[in-house]
Amino acid sequence: MSEQAIRERMSGNEAVAEAIRQVNPDVMPAFPITPSTEIPQMVSTFIANGKVDTEFIPVESEHSAMSAAIGSEAAGARTMTATSSAGLALMWEELLLAASNRLPIALTLVNRTLSGPININCDHSDGMGARDTGWIQIYAENNQEAYDNYIQAFPIAEDKRVHLPIMICQDGFITSHAVENISLLPDAPVKEFVGTYEPEEFLLNPGKPIAVGPYSISAYAMEAKKAQAEAMENAREVILEVAERFEKMSGRKYGFFESYRLEDADYAMVIMGSAAGTAKQAVDELREQGMKVGILKIRVFRPFPEKEIAEALKNCKAVAIMDRTESYNGNCGPLGSEVTAGLYRNKVFLEAICYTYGLAGRDFTTDSVKGIFDQLRTLVEEKKPIPHNQYIGLRTRK
Amino acid sequence: MKETLEIRWHGRGGQGAKTAALLLADVAFMTGKNVQGFPEYGPERMGAPITAFNRISEKPIRVHSNIYEPDYVAVVDETLLKSVHVTDGLSKDGAIIINTPKSAEEVRGDLAGYEGRVITIDARGISEETLGKNFPNTPMLAAVVAVTGVMKKEDFFKQMEDSFAHKFAKKPQVIEGNMKALKMAYMVAQKA
Numbered sequence: 001m002s003e004q005a006i007r008e009r010m011s012g013n014e015a016v017a018e019a020i021r022q023v024n025p026d027v028m029p030a031f032p033i034t035p036s037t038e039i040p041q042m043v044s045t046f047i048a049n050g051k052v053d054t055e056f057i058p059v060e061s062e063h064s065a066m067s068a069a070i071g072s073e074a075a076g077a078r079t080m081t082a083t084s085s086a087g088l089a090l091m092w093e094e095l096l097l098a099a100s101n102r103l104p105i106a107l108t109l110v111n112r113t114l115s116g117p118i119n120i121n122c123d124h125s126d127g128m129g130a131r132d133t134g135w136i137q138i139y140a141e142n143n144q145e146a147y148d149n150y151i152q153a154f155p156i157a158e159d160k161r162v163h164l165p166i167m168i169c170q171d172g173f174i175t176s177h178a179v180e181n182i183s184l185l186p187d188a189p190v191k192e193f194v195g196t197y198e199p200e201e202f203l204l205n206p207g208k209p210i211a212v213g214p215y216s217i218s219a220y221a222m223e224a225k226k227a228q229a230e231a232m233e234n235a236r237e238v239i240l241e242v243a244e245r246f247e248k249m250s251g252r253k254y255g256f257f258e259s260y261r262l263e264d265a266d267y268a269m270v271i272m273g274s275a276a277g278t279a280k281q282a283v284d285e286l287r288e289q290g291m292k293v294g295i296l297k298i299r300v301f302r303p304f305p306e307k308e309i310a311e312a313l314k315n316c317k318a319v320a321i322m323d324r325t326e327s328y329n330g331n332c333g334p335l336g337s338e339v340t341a342g343l344y345r346n347k348v349f350l351e352a353i354c355y356t357y358g359l360a361g362r363d364f365t366t367d368s369v370k371g372i373f374d375q376l377r378t379l380v381e382e383k384k385p386i387p388h389n390q391y392i393g394l395r396t397r398k
Numbered sequence: 399m400k401e402t403l404e405i406r407w408h409g410r411g412g413q414g415a416k417t418a419a420l421l422l423a424d425v426a427f428m429t430g431k432n433v434q435g436f437p438e439y440g441p442e443r444m445g446a447p448i449t450a451f452n453r454i455s456e457k458p459i460r461v462h463s464n465i466y467e468p469d470y471v472a473v474v475d476e477t478l479l480k481s482v483h484v485t486d487g488l489s490k491d492g493a494i495i496i497n498t499p500k501s502a503e504e505v506r507g508d509l510a511g512y513e514g515r516v517i518t519i520d521a522r523g524i525s526e527e528t529l530g531k532n533f534p535n536t537p538m539l540a541a542v543v544a545v546t547g548v549m550k551k552e553d554f555f556k557q558m559e560d561s562f563a564h565k566f567a568k569k570p571q572v573i574e575g576n577m578k579a580l581k582m583a584y585m586v587a588q589k590a
Contacts, residue, residue, distance in 0.1 A: 009427040178436035277460035
């Protein structure tokens with residue numbers, strides 16, 4: 001209940017560590033990488049101080065971290081890990097195994113760009129690189145959402161209808177290292193909300209032996225993949241059910257995405273992560289000047305809510321779709337591709353411009369947002385054609 | 399005062415500008431405000447110029463970009479005046495607070511024509527006198543609180559004393575020196 005809320009201030013990494021302390025998972029294999037290093041570091045401190053009884057496995061690489069996570073989750077233990085950037089890339093092969101073996105591992109991803117050039121700052125290239133590995137992906141705007149999403153992760157992933165691993169993402173440094181206000185929940189209701197992990201089948205169950213990850217012949221392998229795809233479909237209803245239950249506990253409402261002043265908007269922006277907060281501020285300022293603008297902030301990227309997005313955008317005249325990653329595909333980023341495809345398939349036809357922004361920590365400001373909305377307005381009102389794919393915030397030659 | 403107070407810190411890696419920004423966020427939080435304290439990360443190395451930021455507001459803070467038009471700027475290392483454009487975007491109704499033994503008139507020439515208030519404070523001198531070491535961030539924090547008026551003097555001292563008692567639980571002998579540094583710096587900045 002909201003009267004139990006604890007007023008605090010902490011960074012996004014501290015917020016996730018706090019959620020981990022409250023959930024007290026059984027096992028955490030991890031290898032450190034900036035900017036997520038603080039999370040296993042803080043969990044190690046909790047363990048040393050007897051605050052949790054999690055088994056911490058120090059490993060020699062992220063490939064081993066995910067391998068150990070697969071082993072322990074298959075054995076029947078609630079398992080989590082944390083990583084960023086190249087760490088997630090090194091896990092890639094194992095990410096697919098975790099998903100196809102239907103292991104509800106929770107990974108907290110602190111988004112950082114992939115090399116090169118080598119850089120430690122935020123973009124979404126790491127998470128987007130893993131978008132088709134079969135993991136549920138949920139993104140956060142700030143420390144509060146990172147905390148809230150983490151608490152919801154286990155009930156979503158472990159649900160019998162789902163049984164899939166889940167990635168809880170937040171923006172490296174921008175939220176992971178920024179100290180901001182947060183409203184925490186007391187330990188007891190969080191523990192009750194998450195519950196005890198009771199897998200139906202697991203390796204260390206002598207009464208019911210199973211094999212995990214055996215070879216599957218072509219006569220059966222395709223059905224396994226289809227079953228996995230159906231689990232991702234099932235995740236939709238489970239994510240919404242868990243969000244509803246979370247709202248009853250916390251008073252905070254979550255869905256597939258957040259619509260901000262979108263109901264009567266002529267111009268919309270689809271955006272994900274910390275930049276959505278900046279965009280909301282710009283929307284308020286533009287609304288004061290009489291411009292009808294709104295934001296659709298993606299929370300759940302996998303499974304992708306294409307129907308709901310199309311429905312939310314159907315009355316707009318133009319939409320800017322913002323990707324914090326470069327796909328090098330000669331087209332546009334993943335959000336750009338998937339949102340436009342979703343609009344078309346749901347027969348919602350409007351101007352859609354794809355923008356690439358914020359790569360490798362490039363700052364994204366309220367002025368950037370206003371400039372984009374102004375482009376959409378001139379496109380619609382003055383019929384002035386603009387490129388369908390653009391970069392925002394590049395250095396200009398003086 | 400406008401809705402959100404924005405402060406930019408300039409320092410060099412290892413001097414504690416980031417810590418000062420996080421401490422300011424902490425004390426402002428304690429007095430009931432919404433806060434944001436964050437550094438800009440580059441290739442971290444001792445001595446390289448770094449920037450840290452604070453937003454302090456009665457309302458929830460949503461913007462997640464750096465600060466380009468700050469109300470106040472704090473410079474923890476005066477050698478930065480020659481190499482970094484510390485007054486960029488700084489409101490002329492605000493102020494710049496610089497750690498230097500020099501007077502405001504002596505440094506004004508290095509401030510790219512900045513027309514607002516210039517406050518100098520010998521944070522190094524104060525730190526060495528009270529703590530026996532050069533830890534300029536504590537006196538700089540006090541100067542920033544005094545100049546911005548972001549909270550009441552009594553609240554600030556009370557919160558800092560609690561926070562030092564917590565931070566230095568294992569070496570309480572340094573609490574007195576730190577409080578002395580804070581109070582000295584606060585007085586100097588208030589008079590400036």
